[in-house]
Every structure is written in C-alpha cells, then in structure tokens.
Amino acid sequence: MTDTPEQPTGEVRPAKRVREEASEPRGEDMESVVATEVARVIRRFPTTPVPANVTRELFDAYTMPYCPEFEPPELRASPADNPHRKLTRPGGQRPEEPLLPHQAFPDGPFPHTHIPEYVLLSNLKPKQVAAIREKGDRMLAAVVHGGGQIMLKHAKLIAANIEAFLRSLAFESNDRKPFNVSVYPPEANKLDVNKPFNRPLAFFIDTGEEMDALRAYLLWQEVFAVNQALSFTALPIAVREDSWKVCVITGDAVDLRASHAYVVQQKTKLLAAIKLQLNANTDLQWHTAGLVASNWNITAGGWGAAPVLAAAFTDTLSLELTSADCAEGGPAMPAYLVMARPLTYDKHEAGAWTADFRRAMDLRIDMDVFPLDKGVLDCKICKSDVHRTAACPLANSEGWPGVTPALLGRNNTDVGGAPTSSIGIMNPTETAQDIFRSEELVVAEVAEAVEAVVAAEAEEPAPATCQGGGRSSLPFCVFGMYQ
Numbered sequence: 456m457t458d459t460p461e462q463p464t465g466e467v468r469p470a471k472r473v474r475e476e477a478s479e480p481r482g483e484d485m486e487s488v489v490a491t492e493v494a495r496v497i498r499r500f501p502t503t504p505v506p507a508n509v510t511r512e513l514f515d516a517y518t519m520p521y522c523p524e525f526e527p528p529e530l531r532a533s534p535a536d537n538p539h540r541k542l543t544r545p546g547g548q549r550p551e552e553p554l555l556p557h558q559a560f561p562d563g564p565f566p567h568t569h570i571p572e573y574v575l576l577s578n579l580k581p582k583q584v585a586a587i588r589e590k591g592d593r594m595l596a597a598v599v600h601g602g603g604q605i606m607l608k609h610a611k612l613i614a615a616n617i618e619a620f621l622r623s624l625a626f627e628s629n630d631r632k633p634f635n636v637s638v639y640p641p642e643a644n645k646l647d648v649n650k651p652f653n654r655p656l657a658f659f660i661d662t663g664e665e666m667d668a669l670r671a672y673l674l675w676q677e678v679f680a681v682n683q684a685l686s687f688t689a690l691p692i693a694v695r696e697d698s699w700k701v702c703v704i705t706g707d708a709v710d711l712r713a714s715h716a717y718v719v720q721q722k723t724k725l726l727a728a729i730k731l732q733l734n735a736n737t738d739l740q741w742h743t744a745g746l747v748a749s750n751w752n753i754t755a756g757g758w759g760a761a762p763v764l765a766a767a768f769t770d771t772l773s774l775e776l777t778s779a780d781c782a783e784g785g786p787a788m789p790a791y792l793v794m795a796r797p798l799t800y801d802k803h804e805a806g807a808w809t810a811d812f813r814r815a816m817d818l819r820i821d822m823d824v825f826p827l828d829k830g831v832l833d834c835k836i837c838k839s840d841v842h843r844t845a846a847c848p849l850a851n852s853e854g855w856p857g858v859t860p861a862l863l864g865r866n867n868t869d870v871g872g873a874p875t876s877s878i879g880i881m882n883p884t885e886t887a888q889d890i891f892r893s894e895e896l897v898v899a900e901v902a903e904a905v906e907a908v909v910a911a912e913a914e915e916p917a918p919a920t921c922q923g924g925g926r927s928s929l930p931f932c933v934f935g936m937y938q
C-alpha cells in the first residue's frame with residue numbers, strides 16, 4: 456500500500472462539510488489561492504507543469520486537489536515508452552526547420568497522438584491501402600482535426616489546403632525552396648451517415664523520395680494548426696503498436712475535486728485490486744501470460760512461469776485521473792484511464808483478452824463500486840483515445856487557432872454537463888458523497904466556463920449562416936458545422 460510521503464496512513468476522505476462552513480469566506484488564505492490555481496491549471500491544461508508558485512513545501516496533500524507531479528513514484532511506474540505520454544517536438548537532434556516567414560501555427564510541444572496503422576487504414580478502399588503500403592515510409596498520414604466521414608464532402612478542398620500549406624514551407628537544404636509534395640484524400644469504403652466522425656480519419660501526404668527534410672520536420676512538429684480550416688496532425692502510418700488504453704474506470708467515488716491524498720489512496724487501492732483479481736483468475740492469468748510469452752519476447756519456463764509473465768504485464772499498469780464521456784449519453788464524469796503495454800497487435804487476440812479481463816474484474820473499495828464500461832474516451836478533434844473531446848489538450852492549449860470542441864458542438868468543458876449547470880448539483884450522487892470540494896473552485900470554474908462560452912459565441916457564426924458558405928476568412932465552411 457502506498458500513502459503520501461508526508462502523512463501517516465489513515466482515512467483521507469474529508470469529513471462532511473456543513474453548509475455554514477462551506478460558505479465562510481477564506482479571504483487571502485494562501486492555501487486556497489494555491490489550491491484554486493492548481494485545480495484550474497490541472498483541469499484546463501492537463502499537460503502543463505505545476506505553476507511555478509506551487510512547491511512541494513507549499514503543497515498540502517490533504518487540502519489541495521490531486522496533482523500528478525507530487526504523486527509517489529510507485530504510482531508513476533508507467534513505462535517511459537508509453538507512447539500516449541510522449542510529447543511532440545521531442546528532444547535530441549532537432550530536424551531542419553522551414554525558413555521564415557511561413558504561415559504561423561503554435562509550436563507546442565503538445566501530447567503526441569498515438570494512432571496504430573489499422574486505425575489509419577481501416578475503412579479505405581483496398582486499392583488505396585495497397586498503394587499507400589507500396590510507398591512505405593515516404594507516405595505520412597494527415598489526421599484532420601475534427602475529421603471523419605463528415606469531412607469527405609470537402610475532401611478535395613481539404614487536400615488542396617494541406618498541400619498548399621506544405622508547399623509553402625521552404626527549406627535551406629532544398630535551395631531555399633519548398634518541396635513539390637502531394638496530398639491525397641481518403642477513399643472511403645463504407646459510409647454511415649449517423650457516425651460523422653467515424654473512419655476514415657486521415658489524408659495521405661506523399662513526401663517523395665527526396666523530401667527527407669520535410670518528412671523529418673513534419674514528424675517532429677506533428678501538430679499543425681493554422682486556422683479552423685487547416686488543422687491537422689502529421690503521423691507515420693506503419694505504427695504496429697496498439698493503444699495502451701485497457702479500460703476506463705468510473706464510479707461515484709471518483710472525484711476530480713477530491714484531495715490529493717484521497718486520489719492517491721484510491722489509485723493505489725484500485726491498482727492493487729486489478730493486479731489481485733487478474734492473478735486470482737487462473738484463466739485470465741494464463742491468457743495474459745501466454746500473450747506476454749508469444750508477443751513480448753520474454754522467456755520464462757517451467758512451473759510458476761505464468762505468474763512471472765503476468766507480472767511483467769501488470770508491472771506496466773497505470774491509472775490516470777481524468778474525465779470521461781458517459782457511454783449512455785448524459786454529462787461527463789470523473790474517471791480513471793487504465794493503461795498498460797499492449798499484449799498484442801492482433802485485433803482478435805486483443806478483443807478476446809479484453810473480454811476475459813472485463814469478465815474477471817469486479818472493482819470495489821468498501822461499498823464503492825467502480826464499473827469498467829460506463830466511461831468513454833474518444834477525442835473527436837485529434838482522434839486520440841485517451842481523452843474526451845471537450846478535454847482535448849491540443850484544442851485547450853492557449854492561443855489554439857484550430858478546430859475546437861465548441862465548433863464540433865462538444866464544448867461541455869465541465870464535468871457534469873453545460874457550464875451554466877455547474878452552479879447547481881452536477882451529479883446527484885455528489886451531495887451524498889460529500890467528497891472534498893471548495894466553493895472557490897466552483898466559482899472559478901463557472902466564471903471560466905461562462906467566459907469561454909461567451910467568447911465562443913462572439914467568435915463563431917450561427918450554424919445557419921454557415922450553411923450558405925461560411926465566413927469569408929475561411930476557405931470553406933468548417934465541416935464541424937454540418938453535423
């Protein structure tokens with residue numbers, strides 16, 4: 456069992472706050488100011504480091520919200536090669552950058568988007584898949600933000616936009632000229648009008664034999680957001696590693712506003728429960744061990760090999776506090792994303808293991824139940840499967856000019872539904888739970904959410920005006936408006 460380093464083990468769920476106490480002004484209390492700031496930054500910019508004014512000395516695990524930065528190292532055991540934790544513009548050798556001036560876009564770094572090959576190439580006509588594969592590494596995917604089947608009616612225009620943009624990037628090593636790059640739209644196999652964000656998701660950039668400089672730069676910078684009509688992620692295609700997402704855990708006892716100590720204790724207990732139940736179920740343990748043995752290049756033989764091999768898998772498990780969309784509709788909810796190194800790239804093997812895993816898990820802490828199938832993480836903007844659309848770290852980064860959740864009609868930035876509703880009871884169970892929360896946080900969040908909505912409304916034309924052709928500043932009506 457792990458506890459926070461500073462405090463002894465004990466009950467960390469805060470005592471019920473009485474109404475009078477909650478409404479007392481806390482004045483200039485430094486702790487509340489810091490707590491508010493930490494909560495704001497963590498919730499809006501999950502990838503941003505802790506604010507400079509919050510030090511370990513100032514951080515009180517029992518009164519302040521959860522902050523990954525101050526988590527015990529045992530809980531941060533997620534392997535460094537987890538692709539969902541990587542950032543764009545990685546360190547090391549910088550590639551040659553295009554000459555200035557060029558169209559402006561935010562540099563980042565942003566969280567890297569991990570999309571396996573089968574996702575990029577599924578629902579394409581077989582002949583296009585064959586043509587892409589034939590060209591090998593010189594083909595890159597341009598995952599259009601907010602794209603999917605909804606973009607297909609504008610496919611030629613989008614391809615032309617991306618191509619024109621890429622042909623505007625000049626490189627010193629190419630005699631200070633741009634490359635003559637080509638961009639191809641996806642050729643969809645099947646269409647489903649009810650699923651506008653379904654695959655295909657990507658356009659295809661042919662960087663040719665001699666365009667190493669452009670290719671290296673695109674893969675390093677990865678995220679290109681010039682405006683709402685030109686916003687995409689450049690990715691390699693032949694990524695034969697599945698997503699690290701195992702499942703999404705929800706439950707009334709999961710709370711984004713709980714104290715740091717509460718979250719750390721809950722994460723520790725859930726992680727322990729998953730490992731225990733995986734190993735207690737002999738079938739699942741053997742199933743896991745078999746996949747590790749055949750796919751991970753780990754050898755362990757003889758009696759007792761299964762626990763060793765299964766442990767190699769469970770050692771890569773980690774939980775991340777986040778919010779998830781509700782699988783049955785309704786407001787978003789606090790959740791834990793469970794990640795682990797994928798056991799296989801084979802779709803059928805992975806499906807069979809996941810079914811076994813879900814059957815074996817019955818996660819509880821005391822009377823609190825943690826279901827595995829109620830929360831959904833699936834970003835309609837960047838196509839990541841580890842955060843929800845409204846919480847997209849790209850679209851929520853400061854000064855983001857590209858496609859936003861508001862544009863796609865998914866701007867419920869607050870857990871619990873529309874921003875204005877967060878003044879009242881966001882989740883009926885919340886009052887019963889009475890988990891730690893402070894009035895200041897709620898007030899700050901509401902103000903922030905209202906501000907965002909007002910700003911979005913001032914900026915965006917109503918969908919009706921867009922149907923006729925959109926704003927003159929955009930080359931075409933942003934496809935998100937058509938859903």
Ligand SMILES: [Zn+2]
Nearest residue numbers: 834836837847
């Ligand atoms: Zn996203």
